Structure formats: structure tokens, C-alpha cells
Amino acid sequence: MSLTHLQRLEAESIHIFREVAATFSNPVMLYSIGKDSSVMLHLTMKAFYPSKPPFPLLHVDTTWKFREMIAFRDRMAAEYGIRLIVHTNEDGVRDGINPFDHGSNTYTHIMKTVALRQALDKHRFNAAFGGARRDEEKSRAKERIFSFRDANHGWDPKNQRPEMWRIYNTRVSPGESIRVFPLSNWTELDVWQYIRQENIPIVPLYFAKRRPVVERDGMLIMVDDERMKLHPGEVVQNRMVRFRTLGCYPLTGAINSDADTLDRIVEEMLIARTSERQGRLIDRDEAASMEKKKREGYF
Amino acid sequence: MSAGSNLASTIRFEERPDIGAVLDEHNRRSFLRFLTCGSVDDGKSTLIGRLLYDTRLIFEDQLAALERDSRRHGTSGDEIDFALLVDGLEAERQQGITIDVAYRFFSTPKRKFIVADTPGHEQYTRNMATGASTADLAIVLVDARNGIMRQTRRHTFIASLLGIRHIVLAVNKIDLVDYSEQAFLAIEREFRVFAGGFDFASLRSIPISARHGDNVTTGSHRMPWYRGPSLLEHLEQVEAEQDALARPFRFPVQYVNRPSPDFRGFAGTVASGSISVGDEVVAAKSGVISRVRRILTPRGDSETAREGQAVTLVLADEVEVSRGNMLVAPTQRPRVSDQFAANVVWFDDTPLVPGRSYVLRTETDETSATVTRLEHRIDINSFAREDAGQLATNEIGAVDISTQWPIAFDPFVENRATGSFVLIDRISNRTVGAGMISRALRRADNIHWQALEVDRAARAAQKGQQPVVYWFTGLSGSGKSTIANLLEKRLHAAGRHTYLLDGDNVRHGLNRDLGFSEEDRAENIRRVGEVAKLMTDAGLIVLVSFISPYRAERDAVRRLFGESEFVEVFVDTPVEECARRDPKGLYAKAYAGELSNFTGVDAPYEAPLNPEFHVRTVGRSPEEIVDELMDRVGRREAGSRTREGVN
Numbered sequence: 010m011s012l013t014h015l016q017r018l019e020a021e022s023i024h025i026f027r028e029v030a031a032t033f034s035n036p037v038m039l040y041s042i043g044k045d046s047s048v049m050l051h052l053t054m055k056a057f058y059p060s061k062p063p064f065p066l067l068h069v070d071t072t073w074k075f076r077e078m079i080a081f082r083d084r085m086a087a088e089y090g091i092r093l094i095v096h097t098n099e100d101g102v103r104d105g106i107n108p109f110d111h112g113s114n115t116y117t118h119i120m121k122t123v124a125l126r127q128a129l130d131k132h133r134f135n136a137a138f139g140g141a142r143r144d145e146e147k148s149r150a151k152e153r154i155f156s157f158r159d160a161n162h163g164w165d166p167k168n169q170r171p172e173m174w175r176i177y178n179t180r181v182s183p184g185e186s187i188r189v190f191p192l193s194n195w196t197e198l199d200v201w202q203y204i205r206q207e208n209i210p211i212v213p214l215y216f217a218k219r220r221p222v223v224e225r226d227g228m229l230i231m232v233d234d235e236r237m238k239l240h241p242g243e244v245v246q247n248r249m250v251r252f253r254t255l256g257c258y259p260l261t262g263a264i265n266s267d268a269d270t271l272d273r274i275v276e277e278m279l280i281a282r283t284s285e286r287q288g289r290l291i292d293r294d295e296a297a298s299m300e301k302k303k304r305e306g307y308f
Numbered sequence: 309m310s311a312g313s314n315l316a317s318t319i320r321f322e323e324r325p326d327i328g329a330v331l332d333e334h335n336r337r338s339f340l341r342f343l344t345c346g347s348v349d350d351g352k353s354t355l356i357g358r359l360l361y362d363t364r365l366i367f368e369d370q371l372a373a374l375e376r377d378s379r380r381h382g383t384s385g386d387e388i389d390f391a392l393l394v395d396g397l398e399a400e401r402q403q404g405i406t407i408d409v410a411y412r413f414f415s416t417p418k419r420k421f422i423v424a425d426t427p428g429h430e431q432y433t434r435n436m437a438t439g440a441s442t443a444d445l446a447i448v449l450v451d452a453r454n455g456i457m458r459q460t461r462r463h464t465f466i467a468s469l470l471g472i473r474h475i476v477l478a479v480n481k482i483d484l485v486d487y488s489e490q491a492f493l494a495i496e497r498e499f500r501v502f503a504g505g506f507d508f509a510s511l512r513s514i515p516i517s518a519r520h521g522d523n524v525t526t527g528s529h530r531m532p533w534y535r536g537p538s539l540l541e542h543l544e545q546v547e548a549e550q551d552a553l554a555r556p557f558r559f560p561v562q563y564v565n566r567p568s569p570d571f572r573g574f575a576g577t578v579a580s581g582s583i584s585v586g587d588e589v590v591a592a593k594s595g596v597i598s599r600v601r602r603i604l605t606p607r608g609d610s611e612t613a614r615e616g617q618a619v620t621l622v623l624a625d626e627v628e629v630s631r632g633n634m635l636v637a638p639t640q641r642p643r644v645s646d647q648f649a650a651n652v653v654w655f656d657d658t659p660l661v662p663g664r665s666y667v668l669r670t671e672t673d674e675t676s677a678t679v680t681r682l683e684h685r686i687d688i689n690s691f692a693r694e695d696a697g698q699l700a701t702n703e704i705g706a707v708d709i710s711t712q713w714p715i716a717f718d719p720f721v722e723n724r725a726t727g728s729f730v731l732i733d734r735i736s737n738r739t740v741g742a743g744m745i746s747r748a749l750r751r752a753d754n755i756h757w758q759a760l761e762v763d764r765a766a767r768a769a770q771k772g773q774q775p776v777v778y779w780f781t782g783l784s785g786s787g788k789s790t791i792a793n794l795l796e797k798r799l800h801a802a803g804r805h806t807y808l809l810d811g812d813n814v815r816h817g818l819n820r821d822l823g824f825s826e827e828d829r830a831e832n833i834r835r836v837g838e839v840a841k842l843m844t845d846a847g848l849i850v851l852v853s854f855i856s857p858y859r860a861e862r863d864a865v866r867r868l869f870g871e872s873e874f875v876e877v878f879v880d881t882p883v884e885e886c887a888r889r890d891p892k893g894l895y896a897k898a899y900a901g902e903l904s905n906f907t908g909v910d911a912p913y914e915a916p917l918n919p920e921f922h923v924r925t926v927g928r929s930p931e932e933i934v935d936e937l938m939d940r941v942g943r944r945e946a947g948s949r950t951r952e953g954v955n
Contacts, residue, residue: 011549012616013335014420019606023618024577027563031631031672055606056575056618060567143411150410151397153438160943166397167407171434171655173441173742174728175577175671180737183942194422196413202331272327279330300398 015203019052022191024175025154026056029136029189030063032179036136036189039125039308040066040093042078042085043255044211045140045192048200050089051209052191053138065092067128067137071120072097073108073257075233081212096128108259109238114298117260122307126162135186136179139308144196148300154193160184162306188308201278205271215274217251217266228262337415340548341422343439345467346449347459348428351480353406355449355518356425357390359540362525363414377401390518407432409439418544428459433466433702434655437742440467441728444548445474447539448499452485452515456498462688462702464499468506469651469704469744471724474548475503477513478539482531483520489533502691510546514539555615556640557581557589558718558726560672561633565620573604573620574629576672579725581637582614583621591627592634592642592716598623632673634716634726642726646714647749649683653704656733656740660699660707664769666740667732668711671725676712676734676772683707699741708749720744734772735945767847771805774945775844777869780853781862781916782879783908784894785886787925787933791879792853794934799849799941807843809836810853824905830861837865844873857907859914875944877937878919883908885926920944 012020029036038053040046053062068082086093098106101119108116129137143150153169155177170178181187192200204211222229223243230237232245237259239245250263251274268274299307344352378389392401400407406427414421424439440446446467450460467475477499485491496513503511514523515534522528525540537545562576583589583600590597602622603610613619621635629635636642654660660679668677683706685696699705720727731741768775778795780788789810796808815822819835822828833856840850856862866874886908887895898906905911916922921940923933 011338012614014337014339015335016606017339017616020577020616020618023606024562027575027618031563057565058604058620059571059573060565144413147410148397150412151408167399169408169435171438171730171739171742173438173730173739175442175725176669176728176730178669178730178732178737178739180667180732182737182945183939185737194411194413198334202335205331275327275331276325 022052023056025191026053033136036064037067037134038138040068042082047209047211049140067094069124070095070097075258098124126306138189142192142195146299156188158186164303201275214252217269219247221245233258338419341443342445343424343443344447345426345463347457350449350451351518353391358518408435440470446472447476447478449478449480452479452482473509475508475511479515482515483517487530555580557637559635562672573622575620577618578615584612588638589635590638591629592636596627598625598627642716642718643748644714644716645748646711650743650745652741652743654699654741667734670729673715678710679707680710681708764845771847777840777850778875780877781856783886785889786879786881788853788879790930792851806849808851833861841868857913876919877921878916881925
């Protein structure tokens with residue numbers, strides 16, 4: 010009787026968490042509050058049991074996350090008893106950078122990429138876990154599990170370190186760092202299946218509910234607070250919707266759905282004909298945009 | 309689309325399904341990791357695109373993007389270019405080649421798959437090896453028109469070396485040779501002749517057309533002469549998992565978990581075999597025996613653990629075991645040695661040269677290692693062993709290795725996890741090679757070191773550092789020596805080999821014939837520069853702390869060194885502050901007229917115009933300054949590596 014599929018994935022991820030804890034002086038886990046972060050957090054509690062994970066969580070707060078995400082974040086950090094560092098690019102806040110006026114590219118660069126680099130530099134983290142999976146996007150499919158970043162946080166996709174067997178090269182010089190992706194080999198279905206099997210808490214926005222949304226640029230954008238100004242002709246409608254991925258509310262499209270339980274979400278996914286990143290405005294800005302962002306230091 | 313509905317992973321539910329049962333079935337599916345390899349343009353990416361398309365793993369938005377991209381970059385005319393599904397990097401799409409390995413996931417009702425699409429170009433062999441190292445099966449593609457190529461042989465050989473035991477020879481583009489059986493058989497015959505020596509557990513040849521789908525997921529009516537399974541059918545059926553549990557228990561200790569004095573757990577992944585509570589285990593390196601008291605798994609406490617599980621073991625006794633050691637079955641122990649023979653695949657542009665020191669990394673252990681002998685290189689075309697002085701990029705050879713500390717291992721053919729290692733360049737931290745251990749050596753086997761040229765590079769390599777001069781210039785009392793001293797301590801603590809030259813140890817000996825006239829000051833600096841030069845030849849990091857007031861002399865010294873070897877550190881303290889500090893009472897004397905030719909008082913100081921490091925000391929502690937310098941030293945080293953890497 011061999012291991013089940015989820016047992017194999019779980020073991021691989023736990024191995025990766027422990028490898029980082031054993032070899033890096035100052036690791037951190039990027040906590041984005043989404044379902045993949047929930048799975049990472051759950052796995053890391055298992056990896057170090059009965060100890061607590063030997064690294065803090067870092068949330069890069071753009072100030073435009075869904076309110077439910079922030080509430081969930083604070084509740085999780087308290088329940089798991091893990092130190093949470095929240096970092097915001099205060100320069101961007103001062104300059105009033107926002108997704109409505111500055112376009113998703115500029116906004117993402119300043120409030121996410123630059124903010125992340127600031128936080129990593131400030132705390133001198135030399136390893137950072139991220140929840141990205143190879144099945145999400147084409148440039149991610151090319152990335153190593155231990156992905157080297159130079160002193161400017163840049164990724165050089167044409168010159169990645171070979172990654173042989175389960176032997177990870179964890180050596181870095183001062184200023185350099187490694188981004189580590191413990192969920193590299195998980196698929197979207199695996200993540201949902203694991204959440205279901207382990208009863209892992211996730212942000213309620215993943216479940217269908219009546220929510221106030223407007224149609225904009227072919228997407229359903231939720232009106233999460235008063236900063237969202239309606240364009241002429243836009244009408245706020247209360248629709249049964251849910252989210253397949255979570256990010257900043259003005260850039261995250263909802264889908265029409267009445268899947269209000271995990272089983273119905275999985276059912277919907279099994280018959281889905283679009284990929285989960287379709288709901289992300291930031292990937293659509295230009296071809297190969299994810300790779301470009303990653304070279305600049307985006308996760 | 310030629311996929312049969314039986315293949316569809318997409319399920320259309322007539323009525324509300326039992327999701328629990330569906331997921332359960334998914335979870336129990338068996339699993340296979342494979343790679344596609346072979347020469348450039350043999351259709352590897354196209355094949356994977358075809359597999360994903362026919363198993364309906366491509367979403368509508370991805371298909372729409374693919375159609376757009378096919379028009380822009382595609383090489384298939386008006387048809388969809390499947391390769392663009394996997395060639396995810398900008399450079400790959402522009403150049404129409406695969407540079408790095410892409411991992412894709414798909415699933416059929418029988419099995420889940422991870423496929424690594426690896427590059428065919430020789431220069432990206434390290435990326436092919438990356439994909440092969442975690443695969444259990446390799447699909448070697450051959451273009452039916454071109455037959456077996458150099459890369460076909462290289463990749464087949466590397467697959468075998470890296471422990472892949474199942475091979476599929478996919479003779480692709482069979483449509484372009486009119487579905488000819490003769491062409492297929494000729495290629496198969498040639499392949500079997502050279503692959504026969506590699507001891508593969510299974511070798512299956514299949515004629516396919518990845519572009520049109522023949523024999524990929526379903527059979528082909530255009531090749532009635534072929535009666536074997538389609539590629540996908542074969543992938544679903546092949547038994548790739550070894551009987552792992554029959555092998556001896558191996559548990560490389562990855563992490564010691566000590567939350568409190570009364571819990572001490574050894575965390576790791578079971579590399580082979582199984583273990584139960586109560587079983588005896590021995591720490592391979594020390595030979596100390598204990599018993600397993602508890603096994604903590606992701607599902608809580610368990611009576612047993614088996615290969616592939618990441619667990620935490622608690623032993624009955626207080627045993628000294630740390631990361632890098634291995635808990636093993638007492639009756640079947642691994643080898644423990646600091647001398648062994650191995651096969652190596654070399655990745656780096658700087659060749660493997662016997663005598664160089666590298667960092668050797670196994671799954672959890674790390675130690676210094678030297679290649680003491682290059683036994684032979686293997687010719688990729690003839691597989692003949694040939695004498696060689698070094699291994700260049702992408703070459704394969706057999707070497708003897710000597711490590712600083714003994715490691716615990718098994719021969720690679722017995723255990724992929726405990727018999728493998730990588731070599732890392734200790735300066736650049738690049739992964740320069742991968743090794744498969746063949747056997748332990750007795751010391752006597754290994755005393756014949758190959759002669760090697762002892763030169764500047766060799767001396768530096770042995771110390772594992774880049775020689776460089778940090779030249780501290782500044783007024784008397786500016787803090788040069790304090791900072792240089794402290795920096796040397798920090799570098800020393802970081803394992804660097806250093807030497808500090810300052811007025812005290814030079815003027816009292818080598819330069820005791822020199823005074824403080826302008827000529828003598830110039831000669832003083834010239835001599836110190838030459839000594840620093842000799843010391844960098846010897847591989848040292850040299851810190852020089854001299855007032856060195858004249859720009860011309862400092863620049864003359866700079867010209868003795870390569871561009872990245874001389875770092876001018878300007879310790880910038882205003883003369884008023886130096887005079888206030890006056891640690892040796894010299895300013896007081898100079899102002900009183902008791903000292904002449906005193907820099908800053910009655911002799912000039914020419915501040916550097918473009919120092920590499922400019923250090924302002926006022927209001928900062930020496931510790932703070934040295935913290936920053938250490939940081940910049942690190943960045944500098946990293947920076948010079950980056951430049952190297954680009955060239």
C-alpha cells in the first residue's frame with residue numbers, strides 16, 4: 010500500500026519547510042491570506058510539531074485587501090500563536106498610490122513588489138516562503154522550488170541553479186536570498202482536496218454569498234468600501250458570487266456561483282473551463298507579465 | 309480533438325455527485341513522474357502540449373491565449389503550436405527554444421502525472437539533469453527523419469546515470485516519413501544497441517506524431533503495423549515504483565526539534581524501508597544504538613513510518629545525533645567514509661579540476677570536499693572511457709572524492725536518496741556538479757594525488773575565497789586601524805584568510821630605513837603595495853591601514869591589481885575631530901611644533917576622488933561601521949560573481 014497522492018505532497022512540503030529552518034539564519038513566510046497560504050500555515054504547524062514554526066509570518070498589506078481578509082489574517086495569527094509582521098509601503102500611501110488612478114501595473118509594482126523588497130531588506134530575511142504553485146502560470150512552471158534571488162531581489166530565469174533530487178542548494182551570500190515554494194507540485198484541485206480533508210479554515214470570500222458587485226472591464230468587482238467610486242452607468246448589484254483567488258479587491262474578479270460549501274466548490278472546479286488566475290487583472294496587463302514582475306522581485 | 313471521452317478528466321455531472329467519493333478516487337490514483345528529453349526540435353514540448361490538450365487539461369482562457377500566441381510566435385503555420393503551452397519564458401517564446409525545465413501536471417482516471425519538459429540544447433544539459441533527477445521514467449524523443457543524434461545518446465546516458473530505470477523511445481514525426489515501419493525499426497535497432505548496456509528495467513519503443521496525435525493518447529489507424537500501446541496507455545501501465553519497503557531503513561536526520569528539555573525529536577524524510585515503534589536504530593556516524601520510542605507523523609502519533617513519509621522520531625535514549633547523521637537499521641548499515649568514488653555530471657563553465665576544493669552537499673549533510681583524482685571522462689558518442697585532466701561543462705566522468713568529514717551513504721544504484729550529492733562552488737555558491745556515489749575507497753586507494761599547477765587561482769581556490777586588498781586611507785586618528793582591525797576579526801570569524809598590514813608591523817621591520825619625507829612616504833607606500841600584491845598571490849585577503857596621503861601613490865598601488873582586487877576605503881574624519889581624539893598625542897605635538905611633516909597639520913592629505921567605500925565616522929561606532937562594511941563586502945563578492953555568471 011503506497012502513500013496517497015495528498016500524503017506524498019504533504020511529505021514533500023514538510024521536508025521543504027524543515028530544510029529551510031535547518032539551513033537559513035533568518036527565514037520568513039509570506040502570508041497572503043489566500044487558500045494557498047492557509048495550506049502553507051497548516052503544513053508548517055505539522056512540520057515542526059510539537060514546536061511552533063521557527064519563523065514569523067509577513068503580510069504585505071497594500072491597504073486595498075478585502076476587509077474580510079484582514080479580519081481573517083489577525084484571527085489566524087492569534088489562533089496559531091505565530092508572530093505576524095505587517096508591512097505597508099508608506100511612501101506609496103503618502104503618494105496616494107491606488108489601483109483606480111494608477112493602473113494595476115504601477116500600483117502592483119509600488120504597493121506589492123517594492124513593499125515586499127522593503128520588508129525583506131528591513132528585516133534582512135534570507136529565505137522567504139511563498140505559496141505559488143507550478144500549475145498556476147507558465148513562468149511559475151519553470152521555477153525551482155528553491156529559487157535564488159540576487160541582492161536586488163531579482164530572478165534570473167535563464168540562469169537558475171540546477172536542483173537535483175531532494176538536495177537543495179541553500180547557500181547564499183549576505184544580501185542574497187532564496188524564495189522557497191513548498192507547494193510547487195500541488196495543483197488547484199490538490200489544494201481544495203487538502204483543505205477539505207484537513208478542515209483548514211479559509212477566508213469566507215471563497216464561498217458563494219450575496220455580495221455587492223459592479224461589472225467593470227468584463228469583471229465583477231466587489232464594492233468592499235467607500236473608496237470604490239462608481240463610473241457613470243455602473244450599478245451596484247447584489248449577486249450570488251464567490252472568489253477563486255483573493256488579492257486586492259479592486260483587481261480581483263468574482264465569479265457568479267452558488268457554491269456555498271467546500272463540496273460544491275470542488276464540484277464547480279471539476280467542471281470549470283477557465284483557469285483560476287483568469288480572475289486576476291494584474292496578469293492580463295501584458296504578455297509574459299508574471300515573469301517580468303518576478304524578475305523585479307514580485308513573488 | 310482526438311481524445312476519447314474515457315480520458316476526460318473533466319467530469320460532467322448529471323446530478324449532484326458524491327464529491328467525497330470522487331476525491332477519494334483521485335487520492336488513490338497511482339503516480340508517475342517522467343520527463344521528455346532528446347535532441348533539439350525533436351518535438352518534446354509539442355508532445356507535452358498534445359498530452360495536456362488531449363487529456364483536456366487546458367482551460368478555455370489558456371487555449372485563447374495559446375491561439376493568440378501561436379499566431380505571434382508559432383512555428384506551425386495556422387495551427388495551434390502546442391510547444392507554446394510549455395515554453396513559458398519570454399526568451400523561450402521569442403527564440404522558439406526550450407531553455408529550462410517546465411513542470412506540468414495532468415491526470416487520467418488511472419494515474420496522476422508530473423511531467424518535466426526538458427531542453428534539448430547541449431548548453432542547457434544541467435536543466436535536463438534537474439528534470440531527470442526526480443523522474444522515474446524518461447521519454448526519449450527522436451525525429452524519425454534524423455534518427456539517433458548526439459543529444460539522444462547524451463540524454464539516454466544521463467537518464468541512466470541519474471537512476472531512471474524506465475525508458476520510452478518515442479520515434480516522433482513519423483508522419484514525415486510516411487508512417488514507415490522500416491524507418492521506425494532502424495531507429496529502434498540502433499537505440500537498443502547502445503541503450504542495451506544501461507540496464508534499464510523497461511524499454512518500450514513507440515512510433516508517434518505529437519503534432520497530429522497518432523499513438524499519443526489513442527492508437528493510430530495510419531500505422532496498422534504497430535500493435536503496441538499508445539504512449540499514454542503505456543505511461544498508465546508501467547510499474548515504476550520499486551519495491552522500496554524491502555530495502556534497509558534509512559533516515560537522514562534533517563532537523564532536530566527541541567521545543568523543551570523533555571522533548572527531542574529527529575525530523576526527516578524516510579529515504580527507504582520502514583520503521584516501527586520499538587525497533588532498534590543506530591546512528592550511522594557514531595554507531596550508537598537506541599530504540600524508537602515515538603513516531604510523529606502529519607496525522608499524529610503512529611506505530612510505523614515508511615519510505616517517503618516526513619516524520620519525527622523520538623528515541624528511547626539521549627543520543628547525540630545532529631543534522632547530517634543518519635538513523636539506520638543496525639543489521640544493514642550504510643558506508644561511512646571520507647573517501648569514495650563517484651560519477652559526476654559537470655554543469656559549470658569553470659571546469660572540474662582535481663585538487664580544487666568544493667562544498668559537498670548530500671540530502672542533509674554538508675562538508676568540504678576535494679576531487680583527488682579524475683579517473684576518466686566518458687565520451688558521449690562512443691561511451692568509451694578516456695584520460696582527461698579536467699571535466700568541462702556538460703561532461704561526465706568518474707572521480708575520487710575526499711571529504712573533510714566522513715559522510716554516511718549507500719551506493720547510488722542501491723539508493724538514489726542516500727547515494728547522491730551535489731558540488732557547490734564555495735565562492736559563487738553555484739551548483740557546479742552532481743554526483744552519484746559508486747563505492748567507498750580505502751585511504752590507501754587514494755593517496756595518488758594528481759599533480760596540479762600551484763598558481764594564484766589554485767591557492768585562492770584552496771582557501772575558498774577571492775583575494776582582495778582593502779586599502780584604508782585617512783588622517784592619523786581617523787579610525788583606520790580600529791576599523792581595519794575589527795573588520796579583520798569579523799572576516800576571520802567568517803572563515804576568511806586575512807592579513808592586516810599597518811604602520812606598526814611594517815615601519816618597525818621592512819621599512820625601518822624610511823622616514824617621513826615626501827620621497828620616503830612614497831617609497832613606504834610602494835613597498836607596502838608590493839607586499840600586499842604578494843599576499844594576494846598567496847590567496848589572502850589583505851587589509852592595509854596607512855595614512856597614504858598622496859593620490860598618485862595610491863593610484864600607483866591600484867595599478868598593481870586587477871580591477872576587482874583593489875578596494876579603496878576612505879576613512880573620512882575631519883581633522884578637527886582627529887585632533888580632538890588624538891589617541892597617540894601626535895596632534896598636540898604637531899600643533900606645538902614638536903613634529904613636522906604631519907599630515908593634516910603641515911603636510912597635505914589628498915582625499916580619494918572615487919573610493920570604492922567612503923566611510924564617515926563622526927557620530928558612528930566602529931561596530932556600526934564594520935557591520936555596514938561586512939554587508940558591502942558580501943554584496944561586492946556577490947556582485948563580482950554576478951558579472952562572472954553573465955560572461
